[in-house]
Amino acid sequence: MIAKVGGKKTLKLVHRDKVSFSSKLLHHNHSHVFHARMQRDVKRVAGLVHRLSSGSTAKYEVEDFGSDVVSGMNQGSGEYFVRIGIGSPPRSQYMVIDSGSDIVWVQCKPCTQCYHQTDPLFDPEDSASFMGVSCSSAVCDRVENAGCNSGRCRYQVSYGDGSYTKGTLALETLTFGRTVVRNVAIGCGHSNRGMFVGAAGLLGLGGGSMSLMGQLSGQTGNAFSYCLVSRGKNTNGFLEFGSDAMPVGAAWIPLVRNPRAPSFYYIRLSGLGVGITKVPISEDAFQLNELGNGGVVMDTGTAVTRFPTVAYEAFRNAFIEQTQNLPRASAVSIFDTCYNLFGFLSVRVPTVSFYFSGGPILTIPANNFLIPVDDAGTFCFAFAPSPSGLSILGNIQQEGIQISVDEANEFVGFGPNIC
Numbered sequence: 001m002i003a004k005v006g007g008k009k010t011l012k013l014v015h016r017d018k019v020s021f022s023s024k025l026l027h028h029n030h031s032h033v034f035h036a037r038m039q040r041d042v043k044r045v046a047g048l049v050h051r052l053s054s055g056s057t058a059k060y061e062v063e064d065f066g067s068d069v070v071s072g073m074n075q076g077s078g079e080y081f082v083r084i085g086i087g088s089p090p091r092s093q094y095m096v097i098d099s100g101s102d103i104v105w106v107q108c109k110p111c112t113q114c115y116h117q118t119d120p121l122f123d124p125e126d127s128a129s130f131m132g133v134s135c136s137s138a139v140c141d142r143v144e145n146a147g148c149n150s151g152r153c154r155y156q157v158s159y160g161d162g163s164y165t166k167g168t169l170a171l172e173t174l175t176f177g178r179t180v181v182r183n184v185a186i187g188c189g190h191s192n193r194g195m196f197v198g199a200a201g202l203l204g205l206g207g208g209s210m211s212l213m214g215q216l217s218g219q220t221g222n223a224f225s226y227c228l229v230s231r232g233k234n235t236n237g238f239l240e241f242g243s244d245a246m247p248v249g250a251a252w253i254p255l256v257r258n259p260r261a262p263s264f265y266y267i268r269l270s271g272l273g274v275g276i277t278k279v280p281i282s283e284d285a286f287q288l289n290e291l292g293n294g295g296v297v298m299d300t301g302t303a304v305t306r307f308p309t310v311a312y313e314a315f316r317n318a319f320i321e322q323t324q325n326l327p328r329a330s331a332v333s334i335f336d337t338c339y340n341l342f343g344f345l346s347v348r349v350p351t352v353s354f355y356f357s358g359g360p361i362l363t364i365p366a367n368n369f370l371i372p373v374d375d376a377g378t379f380c381f382a383f384a385p386s387p388s389g390l391s392i393l394g395n396i397q398q399e400g401i402q403i404s405v406d407e408a409n410e411f412v413g414f415g416p417n418i419c
Helices: 023-027 030-051 212-220 309-321
Strands: 009-015 080-086 091-098 104-107 147-149 152-158 164-176 179-193 201-204 223-227 237-241 251-256 265-267 269-274 296-298 305-308 338-340 352-356 361-364 370-372 378-381 383-386 391-393 401-406 411-418
Touching: 091 104, 104 164, 179 212, 212 223, 223 411, 269 309, 305 309, 309 383
Parallel strands: 091 201, 104 179, 296 391, 305 383
Antiparallel strands: 009 080, 009 237, 080 091, 080 164, 104 201, 147 152, 152 164, 164 179, 223 237, 223 401, 251 265, 251 411, 265 296, 269 352, 305 391, 338 378, 352 361, 370 378, 401 411
8 A cells, every 4th residue: 555645756767877886887988888788788679579579478488577687887787776665664775667577576685696786685574564475375376487485475587688586575665755655565586696786676667467556556546657867967867656647748649558468568659750751661560460569669678769670771761861961980789870970069960750640749859869889979870670570669769758657548648848
């Protein structure tokens, strides 16, 4: 239950690069961070595509369950943190937000294997509200691939790169600012391995029943809103819960559900624009078909937006056509369209727009599609081809724009606020 139900509940949202995990951060240049971030992003996308491929079933195997959670700046992460309190009295912890995950978990003592995190490990013995979940509990039945040990419900989430978290399921109190939320089912991870450095765990905001949103359901009006602060800005973004957080003046589009992938938030994209031109791409390239394939997923855990190859190439070529005055540079990592802007104080580039079904058009800032990839003035067109028919709206393109998810009324809003 939520102790405070009136009004919206707001949390500060920070990029992982702003949280100092290690002195190693000082020794990594922009290029190193960028390449590590892109390597992680490729793994993340490969995992999503495999999870949503036609060969998968609605009930995923352990290795396909969950989402990729990786380290902070020294691993080139593109993910975002919130700070919440866990237990009674609350222990403050940094948690990664993930719109494509359906579980809340945190590293716990005793830890047979734990990675380094910024905050002290959470100790259930120090919390008056921690309560283990029995194997016969209805909550345990809702966990994919649940196990049982000494009468206690066990969970395991594994990731495509070999990282994992394993432990026991518990009911615990979470504190968001002055708002107290009791009896939230969380994973208490006693064995955790992989590139999770810095964060204490993960706050799953997906559409499934075990995510934070699924568990709170009607208590928050099935609604949340967030703004991912732009890279390099010395400000915080925000994450808000509750129907009161739904902004007036947003551009609203339908939220699409895929029964084969209930965790994910799909939207209807009808086309792409460069400058004043709508690129000639068939709307079919972005459609979710009756088998649950294709479509456009919004994902806070993926950095770079992907489009099916045919759509991406038409989009990229239109951008190249309108930037012939800029000096080109060699391809870098997953980006095939780059420019040498060393010495330029400013440049003029065409706008980039997303056309949504129903009419709304979202024009994104230049910082969201032409990004620096090294310290030598190389900037790249920050999109990439998808390895499948799936399109993914990544967090680079979401930066600085308020995005609201109204599950109850099945709408997604863009704007009007920025961060």
